[in-house]
Amino acid sequence: MAAAVSTAVEQGDTPLQLDVGLLASFDYNPISARTFKKDPEGVLQARARNATQHLVNTIFQLPIERHATYGPLASLPAFETELPREKPVPKPKPLTKxxxxxxxxxxxxxxxxxxxxxxxxxxxxxxxxxxxxxxxxxxxxxxxxxxxxxxxxxxxxxxxxxxxxxxxxxxxxxxxxxxxxxxxPAAPKSELGSGVAPSRAxxxxxxxxxxxRARGSTASLGRFDKSLEGESKPRGVKRTFQPNEIDAGKERAAHLELLAKMGKGEPQMNLRKAIKYASKAQGSKALAEKAARRRK
Structure with missing residues (x-):
């Protein structure tokens, strides 16, 4: 004869919390470190059995209907726990023309x-x-x-x-x-949709x-091309020009500053460019062979 299974539930300092709609049971009572070290499997099984039994007892207190094939069926209430979304809320599909x-x-x-x-x-x-x-x-x-x-x-x-x-x-x-x-133009990011934009951007x-690139291939470099809706303005180097008439003192100071920059240091030569020019793009080895032939 099988022994009767106890349906009693032990309530700790913190009562067990349930969300019957999700079939979830939460036990927030702390676990003793000393007891857990002695028998971790037994402690976890006891806690799981206690929480599950509390959930089963609550389900059997709900309105139950008898079904000829499936037996007793309980009507679960709406769940109360707010579950996080794995993916952001889908954005509305843009309309076609x-x-x-x-x-x-x-x-x-x-x-x-x-x-x-x-x-x-x-x-x-x-x-x-x-x-x-x-x-x-x-x-x-x-x-x-x-x-x-x-x-x-x-x-x-x-x-x-x-x-x-x-x-x-x-x-x-x-x-x-x-x-x-x-x-x-891209829609502003929301709090839930902050992780979907990399591929779209x-x-x-x-x-x-x-x-x-397509605009740059035209004769006018895209200056007279028709701009599309939502197109961003291309960024480029902005050139600044001095006015035609400026103070003579400022002009003299600018010229003196330019002359001072030109007189500083010794003139430097790009050896790589000079070798390439002298050897007609053949390299330093070809230049050395040419000089050896001249010595002979």
Whole structure:
């Protein structure tokens, strides 16, 4: 005969705290260092058993429904503990050019059904994809040809060409939307979203660098190019010019300071540049061989 399992719970100086919605039990009572050194496994098992038993006792005090297959089921309350997010709160997806236009004009998008009814086949067929209705003209064995068409005109090939052109147009629009959203000014960082921006900021910096290189390739170095929305102003070296008319005393002092700088120290020569010039970019070894040949 099995021994009865005790459901008693020992409450220490600090009462056990529960969050039944998360099935969590917290025991904040300190552990005696001397007892823990003697039997660490026993101390941890006793603390875990005590906290778990307290949680189970509380669950069985909740409203319970009897289920024929699963047995007693308890309705857990809403959890109270605020759990930290592993990742920042997702930012709203930026609107595409068409979505901005539809929002400004008040146009409501109607979602099309994936299946449509084919009157000829008397069955439901997919709108796109395998055996889709958009390929209906391509799969026909007999198609009417216009009277003004060329001799080598193929309606199925023309329909496939138009379908692929629409796909390419949609993909190009998608890529333009991605580039426009990447070039948009970044949103201010929040407290929860302080750790997601490195890749986005790096991508923005790469796009700005590519844009500056593209502008520098024009004849005007990008001076007359149209600026994009949200584009940052390129930074460069700002040159300062003195006024044409200045005081004679200041001008004389500036000239004297320049002459003093030119007279200081001995003139220095760049030996590496001199050797490269004298040897016609052949190096010091070639220069030494040339001098040896002259001595002979």
């Amino acid at each position: 068409w979505e901005k236009f539809a929002k400004a004009k008040g146009i409501t998008k109607r979602k099309k059904d994936k299946m449509i009814f084919d009157e000829e086949r008397q069955e439901w067929v997919p709108r796109w994809g395998y055996q889709g209705a958009n390929k209906k003209l391509e799969d026909q064995w007999l198609v009417e040809v216009p009277t003004n068409a060329d001799d080598d005109y193929r309606p199925d090939r023309e329909a496939a060409k138009e379908r692929k052109a629409r796909q390419a147009k949609n993909e190009a629009q998608h890529q333009r939307n991605l580039a426009r959203n990447a070039a948009a 790096r991508r923005r910096a790469e796009l700005e660098a590519d844009l500056l």
